[in-house]
Amino acid sequence: MTNKVYQVPYGTKDILPGQMKTRRSVEDAIIRVFDKWGYDEVKTPDFEYVDTFGASGAKGDFRFFDRSNNLLVLRNDMTAPIARLTATRLQGGEKIKRLCYLANLYRYEEIQAGRQCEFEQAGVEMLGASGAAADAEVIVLAAAAMKAAGVERFGISLGHVDFINGLAEEAGFDAAQLRELKACLRRHDAVAMQELADSMENIRPEIKQLFADFLFLQGGPELLERIGQVVTQEKCLSALDNLRRIYALVEAYGAAEYLSFDLGLYRSLDYYTGMLFEIYLPELGYPVTGGGRYDKMMQSFGMDCPATGFALGVDRILLALERTGAVNNERGWDAFVGWSEGKLPEAIAKATALRSEGRSVKLATEAMELTEAAKAMKDYCCSSLVYVE
Structure with a gap:
């Protein structure tokens, strides 16, 4: 065991x-x-x-x-x-x-x-x-x-819960179907989304295609304009308008270069009511x-x-x-303070003075020769040696 x-x-x-x-x-x-x-x-x-x-x-x-x-x-x-x-x-x-x-x-x-x-x-x-x-x-x-x-390369994906909810309402989804839709979005399950779209009846072809493409509704401001010409549901249109206003303000901050839209973005926690976003790095395959x-x-x-x-x-x-x-x-530390036999009080005073100047200091715990102190300085990853004799 x-x-x-x-x-x-x-x-x-x-x-x-x-x-x-x-x-x-x-x-x-x-x-x-x-x-x-x-x-x-x-x-x-x-x-x-x-x-x-x-x-x-x-x-x-x-x-x-x-x-x-x-x-x-x-x-x-x-x-x-x-x-x-x-x-x-x-x-x-x-x-x-x-x-x-x-x-x-x-x-x-x-x-x-x-x-x-x-x-x-x-x-x-x-x-x-x-x-x-x-x-x-x-x-x-x-x-x-x-x-x-210290991270310089990253991208921000921005979506909106009400776009998802509004599109589901336009498709006539009940509560169970809405839960399944959101589960597919969380899993990024493109196959399930296509099957969901194929099963739809009595719905406009344009809306049906949006469901098939849900995981790929990504892009810049032009995406919102294109989708805005397809959807008619009030909740969807309001969500798109909210995203436009957010983008304009992010642009005013000078940070729009990081931002793109992802209308199929859905996070695992269920308390979100409006916009939601995630930040991705090229080094990782999941949001940070x-x-x-x-x-x-x-x-x-x-x-x-x-x-x-x-x-x-x-x-x-x-x-x-x-x-x-x-x-x-x-x-790494700034200094190592070594000391010869009988010089510990002076070494303590020197280390205290260096620390009061804002420097990081390691103090030897026993007397040593200068050569030993020089070796200890390197072993302890200190930048400089102060030897009290």
């Missing part, structure tokens, strides 16, 4: 010294960007009452009972805890609340590159703001966070960032409050940076 003392649980991992230094620099860069955009950092518990996540739709969570027999869950998403925090602790103050976070999440996953049961996200939630201006802000902020983390508008979630916490936001996968960002060679996980 395998001795589990020497192992980590399934879906978790150790982060080694050089990797942790790189991770911390990426985390700090992302949080600094959020702060510059006016977002306040908050922290919620790692576990919550299971009812907190009743509306999130997340699957594969880790549940357990406390000593009072309350059912708890390790958080698998940050939107619901932020909504709870806002409803219970932040009812006063600013009408529009901009909150950000850096948090570990837990969700049972089939392990593969970039996907673990324990993972880290950084994200923002803007609560109390409706309309294209708020949506454009969080999209551009997501792009700014990517660049701050995702978000959108969720105007109804706060109702579960007794508030009628529009909201929009996104979450960025820190582990996935780091994986992409490693694959491109953009990060260096080697450890």
Whole structure:
């Protein structure tokens, strides 16, 4: 039987010294960007009452009972805890609340590159703001966070839940058919989409073709104009108009080069009510960032409050940076302070002075000759040697 003392649980991992230094620099860069955009950092518990996540739709969570027999869950998403925090602790103050976070999440996953049961996200939630201006802000902020983390090549796919819902209404779908449609979109199942289109009767050929092409409705502003000439359902037309307004504002920010439309985009969480987006990197075959508008979630916490936001996968960002060679996980310090016999107090004073100047310092723990100190400096990955004799 395998001795589990020497192992980590399934879906978790150790982060080694050089990797942790790189991770911390990426985390700090992302949080600094959020702060510059006016977002306040908050922290919620790692576990919550299971009812907190009743509306999130997340699957594969880790549940357990406390000593009072309350059912708890390790958080698998940050939107619901932020909504709870806002409803219970932040009812006063600013009408529009901009909150950000850096948090570990837990969700049972089939392990593969970039996907673990324990993972880290950084994200923002803007609560109390409706309309294209708020949506454009969080999209551009997501792009700014990517660049701050060191990622330069990426693309943002933008879609809208109401375009999907509206097209389903035009086709006369019932609730079961709508669920199947969204499941096909989540799976990117082109064969199933074609079969769905083939089974349709008493529907305009143009709409039938849209269903067959749903997973390929991607492009720039010209796509919206072309599709707008085909659909007649009011919800679809309103969604296209909303996407146009968001695009225009992203363009005003100077970030439209990253943006394209994907009208078949559908995310796994069920609380989205409007625009939704994902960010992709050429090094990875899955999104590293995702978000959108969720105007109804706060109702579960007794508030009628529009909201929009996104979450960025820190582990996935780091994986992409490693694959491109953009990060260096080697450890390094500014100085090594060695000392000869009887000179430890002076060496302590010298190390303290260097640290007060903002330099990182390793101090020898025993007396040594100068040659030994020079070797230790290299072994400890220090840039310079200070020897006290």
